[in-house]
Amino acid sequence: xxxxxxxxxxxxxxxxxxxxxxxxxxxxxxxxxxxxxxxxxxxxxxxxxxxxxxxxxxxxxxxxxxxxxxxxxxxxxxxxxxxxxxxxxxxxxxxxxxxxxxxxxxxxxxxxxxx
Amino acid sequence: xxxxxxxxxxxxxxxxxxxxxxxxxxxxxxxxxxxxxxxxxxxxxxxxxxxxxxxxxxxxxxxxxxxxxxxxxxxxxxxxxxxxxxxxxxxxxxxxxxxxxxxxxxxxxxxxx
Numbered sequence: 732x733x734x735x736x737x738x739x740x741x742x743x744x745x746x747x748x749x750x751x752x753x754x755x756x757x758x759x760x761x762x763x764x765x766x767x768x769x770x771x772x773x774x775x776x777x778x779x780x781x782x783x784x785x786x787x788x789x790x791x792x793x794x795x796x797x798x799x800x801x802x803x804x805x806x807x808x809x810x811x812x813x814x815x816x817x818x819x820x821x822x823x824x825x826x827x828x829x830x831x832x833x834x835x836x837x838x839x840x841x842x843x844x845x846x
Numbered sequence: 847x848x849x850x851x852x853x854x855x856x857x858x859x860x861x862x863x864x865x866x867x868x869x870x871x872x873x874x875x876x877x878x879x880x881x882x883x884x885x886x887x888x889x890x891x892x893x894x895x896x897x898x899x900x901x902x903x904x905x906x907x908x909x910x911x912x913x914x915x916x917x918x919x920x921x922x923x924x925x926x927x928x929x930x931x932x933x934x935x936x937x938x939x940x941x942x943x944x945x946x947x948x949x950x951x952x953x954x955x956x957x958x959x
Contacts (some may be wrong), residue, residue: 746941750864768949772934772953773952773953774850774936774938774950774951774952774953775889775936775938775948776950777851777947777948777949781909833879833904834889834891834938835891835946836881836888836889836890837888838886838887838888839888
């Protein structure tokens with residue numbers, strides 16, 4: 732799986748959009764970008780994933796650059812409950828079942844939402 | 847629907863003791879795995895299973911054993927606990943081919959003294 736680079740920490744004001752960047756310059760054509768978050772040492776929680784098109788769900792949006800070497804997770808209206816560590820993960824083969832056979836977690840970005 | 851359930855939530859062991867961390871899922875998922883998380887670090891894969899009777903090693907398997915006799919359960923055994931195994935352990939499951947999301951338990955905080 733390709734390596735990812737994320738800033739160690741970020742701040743965002745409550746109610747504003749939080750934009751979390753991720754660099755994955757060595758990503759290959761059939762690797763997906765996944766985002767998980769971990770709130771205060773709880774088990775990680777899936778947020779969103781994508782291949783090359785932008786994706787949106789009820790939690791967030793994922794913007795992937797055209798060359799696929801970087802992506803941005805957007806939380807449109809951040810709340811205090813969004814304070815967490817956010818992990819960007821590049822995964823080779825989503826057909827193998829969602830990742831319980833091995834997700835490679837880096838250190839992630841600690842997002843702090845300020846009141 | 848309970849999802850992924852881990853027991854116990856907290857455990858203190860003495861060096862050399864053995865114990866089993868329990869993990870159960872009620873989603874009929876094929877894939878299950880165990881991770882450990884040390885302070886300030888991301889999760890690291892210990893062992894995983896792609897179905898009943900099938901297990902394989904992850905990144906940090908030494909000192910741990912697993913088995914998968916049923917779809918629902920995936921216990922993690924520490925045969926002789928060491929202080930280096932002090933960590934938070936997470937179990938995860940996912941549904942197999944075509945599924946995109948892994949579900950995690952709430953973790954077991956293990957301290958070896």
